[in-house]
Amino acid sequence: xxxxxxxxxxxxxxxxxxxxxxxxxxxxxxxxxxxxxxxxxxxxxxxxxxxxxxxxxxxxxxxxxxxxxxxxxxxxxxxxxxxxxxxxxxxxxxxxxxxxxxxxxxxxxxxxxxxxxxxxxxxxxxxxxxxxxxxxxxxxxxxxxxxxxxxxxxxxxxxxxxxxxxxxxxxxxxxxxxxxxxxxxxxxxxxxxxxxxxxxxxxxxxxxxxxxxxxxxxxxxxxxxxxxxxxxxxxxxxxxxxxxxxxxxxxxxxxxxxxxxxxxxxxxxxxxxxxxxxxxxxxxxxxxxxxxxxxxxxxxxxxxxxxxxxxxxxxxxxxxxxxxxxxxxxxxxxxxxxxxxxxxxxxxxxxxxxxxxxxxxxxxxxxxxxxxxxxxxxxxxxxxxxxxxxxxxxxxxxxxx
Amino acid sequence: xxxxxxxxxxxxxxxxxxxxxxxxxxxxxxxxxxxxxxxxxxxxxxxxxxxxxxxxxxxxxxxxxxxxxxxxxxxxxxxxxxxxxxxxxxxxxxxxxxxxxxxxxxxxxxxxxxxxxxxxxxxxxxxxxxxxxxxxxxxxxxxxxxxxxxxxxxxxxxxxxxxxxxxxxxxxxxxxxxxxxxxxxxxxxxxxxxxxxxxxxxxxxxxxxxxxxxxxxxxxxxx
Numbered sequence: 001x002x003x004x005x006x007x008x009x010x011x012x013x014x015x016x017x018x019x020x021x022x023x024x025x026x027x028x029x030x031x032x033x034x035x036x037x038x039x040x041x042x043x044x045x046x047x048x049x050x051x052x053x054x055x056x057x058x059x060x061x062x063x064x065x066x067x068x069x070x071x072x073x074x075x076x077x078x079x080x081x082x083x084x085x086x087x088x089x090x091x092x093x094x095x096x097x098x099x100x101x102x103x104x105x106x107x108x109x110x111x112x113x114x115x116x117x118x119x120x121x122x123x124x125x126x127x128x129x130x131x132x133x134x135x136x137x138x139x140x141x142x143x144x145x146x147x148x149x150x151x152x153x154x155x156x157x158x159x160x161x162x163x164x165x166x167x168x169x170x171x172x173x174x175x176x177x178x179x180x181x182x183x184x185x186x187x188x189x190x191x192x193x194x195x196x197x198x199x200x201x202x203x204x205x206x207x208x209x210x211x212x213x214x215x216x217x218x219x220x221x222x223x224x225x226x227x228x229x230x231x232x233x234x235x236x237x238x239x240x241x242x243x244x245x246x247x248x249x250x251x252x253x254x255x256x257x258x259x260x261x262x263x264x265x266x267x268x269x270x271x272x273x274x275x276x277x278x279x280x281x282x283x284x285x286x287x288x289x290x291x292x293x294x295x296x297x298x299x300x301x302x303x304x305x306x307x308x309x310x311x312x313x314x315x316x317x318x319x320x321x322x323x324x325x326x327x328x329x330x331x332x333x334x335x336x337x338x339x340x341x342x343x344x345x346x347x348x349x350x351x352x353x354x355x356x357x358x359x360x361x362x363x364x365x366x367x368x369x370x371x372x373x374x375x376x377x378x379x380x381x382x383x384x385x386x387x388x389x390x391x392x393x394x395x396x397x398x399x400x401x
Numbered sequence: 402x403x404x405x406x407x408x409x410x411x412x413x414x415x416x417x418x419x420x421x422x423x424x425x426x427x428x429x430x431x432x433x434x435x436x437x438x439x440x441x442x443x444x445x446x447x448x449x450x451x452x453x454x455x456x457x458x459x460x461x462x463x464x465x466x467x468x469x470x471x472x473x474x475x476x477x478x479x480x481x482x483x484x485x486x487x488x489x490x491x492x493x494x495x496x497x498x499x500x501x502x503x504x505x506x507x508x509x510x511x512x513x514x515x516x517x518x519x520x521x522x523x524x525x526x527x528x529x530x531x532x533x534x535x536x537x538x539x540x541x542x543x544x545x546x547x548x549x550x551x552x553x554x555x556x557x558x559x560x561x562x563x564x565x566x567x568x569x570x571x572x573x574x575x576x577x578x579x580x581x582x583x584x585x586x587x588x589x590x591x592x593x594x595x596x597x598x599x600x601x602x603x604x605x606x607x608x609x610x611x612x613x614x615x616x617x618x619x620x621x622x623x624x
Binding site for chain 1: 451454456457458476477480481483484485487489491495496497499500504507508509510511512514520556560
């Protein structure tokens with residue numbers, strides 16, 4: 001036992017070498033298993049990666065939603081609200097803030113996308129943190145007194161592709177143009193929330209959409225105690241029966257409905273993956289070939305112990321399945337985060353249509369990696385070792401005879 | 402010393418059918434002795450070898466090697482016993498066809514996890530001794546019958562066993578190769594190994610270095 005390194009004394013390199021040669025000796029069969037295993041791991045991991053990204057995006061979006069939104073409904077469609085309602089709502093006990101929002105969707109025909117124009121007043125409280133950050137970071141009043149705006153990354157890209165690199169010409173409601181400079185680009189926490197957003201002063205938005213100074217698109221309400229959101233929403237409904245009062249819970253349900261519907265499809269895909277995987281496992285577990293049985297018999301006959309045989313089979317199945325696992329995970333990472341899950345991404349099309357573009361954010365979750373590992377590698381290893389154990393515990397004479 | 406005491410071996414073919422391979426056998430083989438077990442196919446010769454090698458257990462009776470009851474050994478101890486004491490040359494050689502000669506010869510040493518230098522020295526020594534070193538990298542499936550047999554004998558000797566068992570070693574060889582094998586046997590006998598050969602090949606009968614020839618018939622020894 002001389003000249004052995006620590007690793008050699010812990011791991012039997014010759015057994016591993018033998019396992020590798022056993023894999024190569026049945027290269028066609030093992031290549032087939034490797035391909036199927038890699039594909040299934042890839043599918044499984046891709047589903048989990050996409051789910052993680054969507055969950056992350058959804059949770060970030062839900063956190064940013066206003067607690068209560070009050071919209072005026074006229075003849076069944078949304079209409080501008082009187083700004084004076086802000087003071088009345090603020091008088092309700094439990095309301096900490098109410099902000100009249102001026103915003104709207106602006107359709108940019110050249111790109112075929114909608115931008116969300118959001119008006120802010122630097123001297124007002126902003127109704128969400130992301131806007132607060134933007135207002136603090138950028139200066140909307142430049143020296144030349146030219147209107148300016150801060151745009152999301154997606155908007156910037158869309159405008160640049162259509163020759164608007166420094167400014168953009170908005171078409172106002174009466175048909176004339178309004179030139180607004182691009183003063184900056186912001187990276188928000190989530191693309192879902194902000195990729196299509198343009199932030200400018202309320203006055204500019206009013207001018208583009210022709211909203212009077214006494215009017216607002218809607219009013220967002222903050223309450224002191226989140227437990228009282230529904231109570232306060234009911235009070236607002238009583239005060240303004242012509243208005244629709246939407247709570248963040250209502251919005252969460254509608255977002256989650258979309259997500260759950262999609263995750264249902266993925267669940268089905270996941271089950272198909274597992275089913276196929278177990279079919280392979282079942283085939284493997286149902287027995288060894290006569291050649292494999294004979295080999296185990298020979299090894300026993302020349303002095304291998306049962307545990308030597310099982311160790312070799314463990315190495316053989318682990319090397320094959322772990323290699324397939326690493327390949328599958330690698331492909332899934334590239335597929336989801338580099339190529340943005342083509343084909344599978346189409347399953348999310350309903351979701352992505354909510355916004356101009358939607359990229360799957362990178363979420364590194366070790367739990368997912370472990371989950372995929374435990375759903376694949378140990379099952380295959382066990383399915384390989386069990387029939388080998390059955391044969392290895394028989395009398396060697398019986399096996400090779 | 403190898404000792405079989407009142408050994409009976411019955412193979413269960415299925416739940417209803419069984420075959421009595423050996424019936425109340427008593428046999429003693431001294432250390433360094435070369436014994437030929439002769440008899441027709443199905444007489445029970447191979448079963449005796451199998452019991453001495455602890456490849457199977459007797460239905461009744463005892464098999465002792467150096468006073469150790471090998472017929473009672475648990476499976477893992479049987480393997481260790483074979484690895485340390487037995488070199489078995491099987492009738493069909495039982496080599497792994499897609500491995501090279503050297504890899505096949507080294508197989509019994511794989512679980513021992515010896516250092517590379519020792520493994521190399523042992524394999525070189527045994528390959529030279531049985532004249533197969535020039536084929537060491539050739540896959541076994543590409544060897545002739547005689548070369549396969551030499552590889553099998555080399556493998557059986559890699560662990561320098563005290564006991565060599567050979568089951569119909571010349572069954573697949575022509576006369577010239579069979580005579581060559583007999584010469585190898587003579588060398589092994591000279592190294593004081595205990596050798597038991599099961600054969601019905603007349604070439605083995607009446608050899609000057611054979612200590613005993615024992616006739617096996619219908620599962621019994623004809624003394």
